[in-house]
Each structure stands twice: as structure tokens, then as C-alpha cells.
Amino acid sequence: MSRDTIVDEVRKAREEYARKFNYDLDAICADLQRREKLSGRPVVSLPKRPPVSIPLGLSDAGKESPAQR
Numbered sequence: 001m002s003r004d005t006i007v008d009e010v011r012k013a014r015e016e017y018a019r020k021f022n023y024d025l026d027a028i029c030a031d032l033q034r035r036e037k038l039s040g041r042p043v044v045s046l047p048k049r050p051p052v053s054i055p056l057g058l059s060d061a062g063k064e065s066p067a068q069r
Contacts, residue, residue, distance in 0.1 A: 021027040036043060 018028065021031065
């Protein structure tokens with residue numbers, strides 16, 4: 001299988017960004033929030049949706065999707 005150069009580029013950028021913050025998720029999130037504010041773009045916050053409960057044994061896992069039929 002050939003390598004996807006775009007995927008490689010994205011992974012490299014992600015690695016460099018994480019390394020810049022010593023892989024500290026709190027620092028990464030703080031930087032993203034700072035950049036979000038500086039962008040001047042509106043931020044949309046959707047209301048929280050209630051969780052959906054699926055009884056055991058009734059999930060769709062392993063079933064064919066309509067596209068596979």
C-alpha cells in the first residue's frame with residue numbers, strides 16, 4: 001500500500017504542534033482557545049443533547065449498513 005503524502009503531512013504537523021506544548025493537553029487546549037478568540041470568528045455552541053441509551057444486545061454493531069445491502 002502506498003503512503004498518503006497528505007496524511008503524512010497532517011501527522012507531522014500534529015506531532016510538531018503537540019511537541020511544542022510538551023504533549024500537555026491542558027496547554028494545547030489553552031492555546032487553541034486563545035487562537036479561537038484571536039481569530040475574531042463567531043463560535044457556535046450547540047445545546048447539549050441528552051444521552052441515548054441503547055439496551056445491551058440491541059446495538060447496530062456488526063449489522064450491514066444500507067449501503068452494503
